[in-house]
Amino acid sequence: MTRIPWWRDAVVYEVYVRSFADSDGNGEGDLQGIRSRLPHLRDLGVDALWLTPFYTSPLADGGYDVADYRDVDPRFGTLDDFDALVADVHRHGLRLIVDIVPNHSSDRHRWFREALAAPPGSPARSRYIFRSGRPGERPGEEDPPTDWPSAFGGPAWTRLDDGEWYLHLYAREQPDFNWRNSEVRHEFEDILRFWLDRGVDGFRIDVAAGLFKDESFRDLGGRDRRILNGPIYGRPEVHDVYRRWRQILDEYDGDRMAIGEVWADGPEDLALYLRPDELHQVFQFDLQLAPWSATAFRDVIVAALKAVAPTGAAPTWVLSSHDSVRHITRYEQPGNVSGVGHARAKAALLLLLALPGSAYLYQGEELGLPQVTDLPDDARQDPIWFRTNGQLVGRDGCRVPLPWSGRAEPFGFSPDGTRPWLPMPERWASLTAEAQASDPSSMLTWYREALALRRRLLDDLPDDLEWIDSPDTALFFRRGPLTCALNCGDNPVRLPSGTPLLTSTPLYGDLLPGNTVTWLTTP
Template structure:
């Protein structure tokens, strides 16, 4: 029998390093903090953890602005701490995936400092994307080379003292690399090997579709950022990079893998990244973007499975991440119904874990943490908030540190009483790990139970789903002996056939309450 690679149906837990656990009392999470809490992840029942960037960085964008790709930022620890974390994770039966950020560096990266010190046309500048401006609307004025916007607001171009402009698809502190330069390509191949040699099990590739830009730098012209044949994303040259990366990964034993953060227009483009000699997986974000709707969920699942069906890869499922509003809060609409966000989050988890493929959980969702929407302006650090002059709140609300224990801030997050880098709500005492472990009905214990059921059932489940007849407000699907019934409506619906083994809320005879889900088994229990 062919062995199934570990990543194909893994449950991966995203650790936002700065907000997970602080071991030294400086208010920021670190690698030693993660080591101290690995038991939490083991007991939760996940298969792997994914670390957001720990590289040397000024943290202009939460570590996604890298100044040194081969070292750990002192805020987070040392390379020795990283090696110890890898060893401890493996000892706990956990794989470890790290973020890699190949689209751009920090403006404090040595290469970019060399580029600024060198003249236009120099080899130092050719590692990044520098261009001459173009005439502005008034005589004597000069504007950016084209109309490309930054994802964080404003133009994607910044002018330097000698008149040239450099490209940054994100913050101005994140200059984009020139991937048409072979030196850039060789550098990242060496970076991959550096971390593979240290024992990492895989990479999450940031902005995976964005490495190459259209060589003519033509205007978007209103086409937006995710359009087939657009000049910014999914240029065909990127696939050669991932073929070479796949060869490197395959040189190492232990089923090393890569998953790309890829935004595409449809299944055909997505499938290109999943060819057998390219990436192992790509994130499929539509479930995270979907409203609370049985029809929407069914459409998303059907499309996601179709997208990977021709590739032999497995789908990936995500409800929350460090870049999105936490789903407990997203699911609270219509507003004014107490607890509805938590009820829906429990039901969505059962759906997520019953689907074929891998599931990516975001830290704190196992505690039912809501989005923190009332952070003071002076506390916010996301560049989106600054670049839009406060018009957009940014992503800080989903990055507030985890509460572990106690009744007041920092809720066991920091050693001692250090104030965390983002303030924690006064209402989180009931949401700590300590409080929820003592409550059999807590979100934490529900996650542990659901993950345990998945692990027990998984070996006998096929890789496809069969949709069953259901009311308009519900979605019922079957995988072998397992049936998942999800009711997104307010009124109860009658259950399909099967013996209930786990439900997100108490059943009422053969009725599934609104905003609930249940697992049912057919055949012998």
């Protein structure tokens, strides 16, 4: 029997390091805080945790602006703390995935400081992307080298006093590397080895499709900035990088892996990164982007399974992350105060866990945390908020620290009542992990039950699924002995045959209520 690598059907829990647990009372999460909460993740029933960047950083973009890729930011701990975390993670029977940020660095990175001190055309500048501007509409004015926009608002170019412009697809504090420079490629190969030697089990690759830019620096001309094989993303040269990274990962024992954050035109384009000698996984974001609709969900699932089948890989599903509005809030109907988002979030979890492949959870979804939409303006820290002059609120609302215990802020997140780096809503008192742990009807209990059941069934579930006829508002499918039935409508529908195993809301006899999912077993 072929051995299945751990990551192929793993449930991975994303830890946003700054907001998970604070051990030293500075109001920010840290590595020791994560160590103290590993029993929560073990008892939840996940297989691995993924850490967002904890490297030395000025935190202009929450740590995705890395100043030193081989060290821990003092706010989060030390390398000794990291080594102790790795050991504890493995002792709890879990795996550890860390973020790697290869598209750009911080402007405080040693290389970029050298580039700023060097003249145009120098080797120091060739590690990044510097270009001359072009004539503006008026005499004496100069426009950026291209019309490329920053993902965070405004242009993707900043002009230096010496007249050259540098590229930053995100904040101006995040200059893009020039991946056509062999020194950059070798540097990141060494960085991978540095963390693999410390025992990490895998990497989540930030902006995985963006490393290479079109050599001719074509304008977008009004096209979507993310279009595959356009000037910015999805350049074919990137695949050689991941073939080399795969070779490095394969040198280590323990099924070390890499998952790419890849935005592309469709699932077929994602599959290009999953060829047997490239990445092990890429995120399937279409389920996260889909509306609450049986038709939309089925279309996404069919397309994803079809695209990955020739590669021999498996899909990777996600509903929420540090970059998106929490799905319990997305699933609320405008003006609806009935809490339908809560019911839909419970149902979505069972859908996710019934699908072939792996599932990535975002911290706090097991507590049913909603998006915090009423943060005061002076508390916001996302560069999107600043670069759009407040027109876009950014992602702070899904990054509010976790409530662990107690009845008031900081809800056990920090010791001694320290105020956290983002304010926590008073209404979260009923959502703490402590409050939910002994409540049989809580979201936390639901997650634990669902994950435990999936683990018990997993060995008997095939990699493909069979669709069953269902009403328009529902989708039914079978994976071996497991049948998953989801009703996205508001009115009940008749259940398919089988014995119910777990249901997100009580059944009406042989009827499946609206916004409900059930797992059934058949002989």
